[in-house]
Amino acid sequence: MAEVIVVGAGLAGLTAAIHCARAGHDVRVLERYGHIGGMAEIHPSVDVTPMDPERLGAWLGIELKPPYVTPPTVFRVWCYGRKHEWPAEWHHLQSVERGARSTSLESYLYGLAREAGVRFEFGWTLRSQADAAQLPPNTIIATGLMVEAFEALNLPFQQVYGYIANGRFEGAPVMVGWFDDYTRDYNYFANVNGVCFALAFDRRPVRKDLLERWREQLRRDEGVELGNWKVHEGVVAVRSIRNPRLFAGNKILAGTLAGMQDPFCLFGVHSSLVSGKIAAIAVDDKAEAYDLFRRMSSAYKYSWVARRLFGLQPHWMRNVGVNLGLSVWERRPALLRPMMEWSLRTIPGYGKI
Numbered sequence: 001m002a003e004v005i006v007v008g009a010g011l012a013g014l015t016a017a018i019h020c021a022r023a024g025h026d027v028r029v030l031e032r033y034g035h036i037g038g039m040a041e042i043h044p045s046v047d048v049t050p051m052d053p054e055r056l057g058a059w060l061g062i063e064l065k066p067p068y069v070t071p072p073t074v075f076r077v078w079c080y081g082r083k084h085e086w087p088a089e090w091h092h093l094q095s096v097e098r099g100a101r102s103t104s105l106e107s108y109l110y111g112l113a114r115e116a117g118v119r120f121e122f123g124w125t126l127r128s129q130a131d132a133a134q135l136p137p138n139t140i141i142a143t144g145l146m147v148e149a150f151e152a153l154n155l156p157f158q159q160v161y162g163y164i165a166n167g168r169f170e171g172a173p174v175m176v177g178w179f180d181d182y183t184r185d186y187n188y189f190a191n192v193n194g195v196c197f198a199l200a201f202d203r204r205p206v207r208k209d210l211l212e213r214w215r216e217q218l219r220r221d222e223g224v225e226l227g228n229w230k231v232h233e234g235v236v237a238v239r240s241i242r243n244p245r246l247f248a249g250n251k252i253l254a255g256t257l258a259g260m261q262d263p264f265c266l267f268g269v270h271s272s273l274v275s276g277k278i279a280a281i282a283v284d285d286k287a288e289a290y291d292l293f294r295r296m297s298s299a300y301k302y303s304w305v306a307r308r309l310f311g312l313q314p315h316w317m318r319n320v321g322v323n324l325g326l327s328v329w330e331r332r333p334a335l336l337r338p339m340m341e342w343s344l345r346t347i348p349g350y351g352k353i
C-alpha cells in the first residue's frame with residue numbers, strides 16, 4: 001500500500017485519513033496550524049447541520065453521538081421580527097462543537113485517526129501552485145474555507161463576510177436563526193457542551209450598524225450578551241453551478257474545496273464527512289468514487305439556482321414570503337413536509353447515502 005498524503009486536518013481531511021488508514025494505507029496528514037481544530041480565532045464554535053447521525057455513522061463506520069454530535073432541543077427563527085419555533089427534530093438538526101476542545105468533532109476524529117495509525121505533521125501550509133506540484137498524485141486536499149488552496153489549484157470560490165462571537169453558555173442546546181435586513185444570508189446563535197457561538201454572515205461585507213442592531217435583538221429576545229465580536233472572512237465553493245468537483249489535476253479534493261456544501265444555507269458539516277470517505281475511496285478506485293460523488297452532489301444545482309433567485313428578492317418580498325412559509329410550516333407541517341424532506345437532499349450526500 002502506498003503512502004497517502006492528506007492536506008488539512010479538518011472534518012473532511014480527518015475522515016479521509018481514517019478511511020485510508022483503515023484500508024491499509026500509510027497515511028500522513030499535513031496541517032497548517034500547530035494543533036488540531038483549525039483557526040483558533042473562530043473556535044470554540046458551534047455548527048448546526050441537518051444530519052441523521054445513525055445513518056451517516058453507519059455509512060462512515062464512525063459512531064456519531066454526544067458530545068460530538070448532539071440534537072438541539074429547539075429550533076427558533078426570527079423572521080423580520082416575527083418568531084417561529086419548532087422541535088429541532090423536524091429539521092433533522094444536530095449541533096456540533098468545532099475547534100480544539102476535547103468535546104469537538106475534530107478532536108474525536110483526530111483520536112480515531114491516531115488509533116488507526118495516521119501520522120500528523122503540523123505547521124505545513126499549502127500556499128502556491130509550486131507547493132501543490134510537489135505533492136504526489138492522489139494527495140487528498142481538504143483545506144476548508146481558507147483561500148490559499150483555492151488559488152493554488154485554480155478553483156472558483158466566493159468570498160463570505162461577517163462577524164462572529166463565542167463564549168460560555170450553560171443550558172440545553174438551542175439553535176436560533178434570523179432572517180432580517182441584517183444580512184442577505186442569515187444570522188444564527190447556537191450552543192452545546194457549555195459553549196455558544198453567534199455568526200452574522202453574508203456574501204457582502206456586513207455593516208457595523210446592522211450588527212449592532214442584531215446584537216440588541218440577541219440581548220432583548222434571547223438574553224445573550226457576547227462581547228468579543230470579530231470580523232470574519234472566508235471563502236466557499238459555491239461561485240459556479242459547476243463547483244462540485246472531486247479531482248484537480250492528479251489531486252483528490254474533499255470537503256469545502258470539493259464544493260461539498262449546500263449553496264443555500266452553506267451547511268457543510270454533514271457533506272464534509274461524506275466527502276472525506278469518497279476522497280479515500282478515490283485513492284483506490286477513481287471510477288467508483290466519481291460515481292458516488294456525482295450521485296451525492298446531484299441536487300447541488302437546484303440549491304444553487306434557488307439561492308440565486310432568493311438572492312434577487314428585496315427584503316420586503318422575503319419578509320412576506322419567508323414569514324408565510326414559516327407560518328404554514330409551524331401550523332400545518334404536513335402540507336410542507338414533502339418539500340422540507342426534498343430540500344434536505346440539496347445537502348450533498350444527505351439523501352443518497
Ligand SMILES: Cc1cc2nc3c(=O)[nH]c(=O)nc-3n(C[C@H](O)[C@H](O)[C@H](O)COP(=O)(O)OP(=O)(O)OC[C@H]3O[C@@H](n4cnc5c(N)ncnc54)[C@H](O)[C@@H]3O)c2cc1C
Binds near residue numbers: 146267
Ligand atoms: C464561522 C463558520 C460557521 C459555520 N457554520 C456552519 C454551520 O452552522 N453548519 C454547517 O453545516 N457548516 C457550517 N460551516 C461550514 C463548515 O464549517 C465547513 O463546511 C466544514 O468545516 C468544512 O470542512 P472541511 O474539512 O472542508 O474544512 P475544515 O473543517 O475547515 O478543515 C480545514 C483544515 O485545513 C487546514 N488548512 C487550511 N488551509 C490550509 C493550507 N493551505 N495548508 C494546510 N492546511 C490548511 C485548517 O487549519 C483546517 O484544520 C461554518 C463555517 C464557518 C467558518
